[in-house]
Amino acid sequence: MARIVGGINVTHVPYIGRAIANNLQQDPYWKPFFDGFPPVHEWLAKVRPDVAVVIYNDHGLNFFLDKMPTFSVGAAPEYQNADEGWGIPTLPPYRGDQDLSWHMIESLVEEEFDIVTCQEMLVDHAFTLPLELLWPGRKSCPVRTVPVCINTVQFPLPTAARCFKFGQAIGRAIESWDSDARVVVIGTGGLSHQLDGQRAGFINKEFDLMFMEKLVSDPLWVTRYSIPDLVELTGTQGVELLMWLTTRGALLGEVARVHSNYHIPISNTASGLMVMEGV
Amino acid sequence: MNSGKQKREIPGTTMFDGDQARKGYALNKMCFSFNSAENRAEFLRDQDAYCAKYGLNAQQREAVRNLNVLQLIAAGGNTYFLAKLGGIFGLDMQDIGAQQTGMTKDEFKAKLVEAGRR
Numbered sequence: 596m597a598r599i600v601g602g603i604n605v606t607h608v609p610y611i612g613r614a615i616a617n618n619l620q621q622d623p624y625w626k627p628f629f630d631g632f633p634p635v636h637e638w639l640a641k642v643r644p645d646v647a648v649v650i651y652n653d654h655g656l657n658f659f660l661d662k663m664p665t666f667s668v669g670a671a672p673e674y675q676n677a678d679e680g681w682g683i684p685t686l687p688p689y690r691g692d693q694d695l696s697w698h699m700i701e702s703l704v705e706e707e708f709d710i711v712t713c714q715e716m717l718v719d720h721a722f723t724l725p726l727e728l729l730w731p732g733r734k735s736c737p738v739r740t741v742p743v744c745i746n747t748v749q750f751p752l753p754t755a756a757r758c759f760k761f762g763q764a765i766g767r768a769i770e771s772w773d774s775d776a777r778v779v780v781i782g783t784g785g786l787s788h789q790l791d792g793q794r795a796g797f798i799n800k801e802f803d804l805m806f807m808e809k810l811v812s813d814p815l816w817v818t819r820y821s822i823p824d825l826v827e828l829t830g831t832q833g834v835e836l837l838m839w840l841t842t843r844g845a846l847l848g849e850v851a852r853v854h855s856n857y858h859i860p861i862s863n864t865a866s867g868l869m870v871m872e873g874v
Numbered sequence: 875m876n877s878g879k880q881k882r883e884i885p886g887t888t889m890f891d892g893d894q895a896r897k898g899y900a901l902n903k904m905c906f907s908f909n910s911a912e913n914r915a916e917f918l919r920d921q922d923a924y925c926a927k928y929g930l931n932a933q934q935r936e937a938v939r940n941l942n943v944l945q946l947i948a949a950g951g952n953t954y955f956l957a958k959l960g961g962i963f964g965l966d967m968q969d970i971g972a973q974q975t976g977m978t979k980d981e982f983k984a985k986l987v988e989a990g991r992r
């Protein structure tokens with residue numbers, strides 16, 4: 596059976612794309628952010644994943660408001676990035692893993708998660724940039740991928756409790772896949788930030804740090820908050836922490852923190868990074 | 875147009891719910907079209923004609939003309955789609971943040987840095 600080697604949660608701010616394209620990793624503004632990654636690269640070299648299940652939220656590239664699935668799973672041989680409208684470089688395609696995709700789809704629906712399946716799926720910065728950060732400087736991404744998208748565009752959003760359970764179902768799906776593949780689960784987004792309204796620029800360091808701590812020791816802690824509570828506490832886009840929580844759910848059982856980094860600000864965002872593995 | 879449900883009020887914050895999604899559909903659909911460079915160019919050639927093609931109402935057209943983010947949100951705009959409109963004019967998230975909070979861009983950036991010190 597396939598094995599989950601661990602989970603990585605990481606911010607996906609679009610301007611990271613520009614920083615990578617312009618080699619700004621050592622620039623004083625970007626350095627505290629990029630310096631978080633070498634320990635993750637070392638960890639990846641050690642655990643050697645073959646496949647990445649990437650849990651992210653689309654920002655109006657693949658999905659429009661005409662059809663807005665709460666949970667969707669990619670089932671394509673390849674995933675294309677595309678122009679998102681504001682000029683960060685478009686990246687080369689990512690290889691899929693249709694066997695794992697369809698196994699996950701079967702298993703998730705069996706567990707009563709009635710996901711949308713996508714045999715064509717454009718992947719935006721929230722999918723591509725974390726992979727570029729985790730495997731930098733390569734012509735193509737060395738792992739096969741399965742995108743899992745959670746709606747954060749249009750309310751109502753799935754509750755934190757639901758996302759945690761969804762993550763657990765993803766974890767069970769991966770672990771029941773008849774394959775000797777090594778799988779890493781990647782959650783992207785957050786942490787606290789708000790782009791819109793008079794409250795734009797809202798950041799909540801205290802909450803973020805508590806969330807990161809609890810994610811390891813007591814992941815159900817955050818499920819006491821409703822989605823509007825989370826918007827109030829972390830900002831309208833801070834709710835992307837749902838991807839982190841889903842990823843934590845997929846790790847099933849107890850975990851230990853391997854590495855973490857937290858830095859304010861990257862663009863309007865409190866950037867976070869965390870590697871966890873099962874104990 | 876209102877769901878009639880009691881809504882949670884968070885100061886300075888609009889949750890993009892069903893009411894917003896209904897109100898802003900045409901505006902957001904236009905902004906979604908800006909994923910294509912060809913469409914961005916067409917918009918820039920004649921903004922009013924492009925707004926008309928997508929059926930924007932008077933409030934939405936006015937907000938687009940003013941490139942005023944708070945007005946665009948009031949007209950049903952969703953941040954993620956509005957960002958594509960802002961991108962056409964080279965506005966980044968600190969420009970957009972500064973405009974909405976009535977700060978200069980430098981003041982807005984300083985506020986973000988300050989949030990990291992607390």
Ligand SMILES: [Fe+2]
Pocket residue numbers: 607654721784785832835
């Ligand atoms: Fe995002």
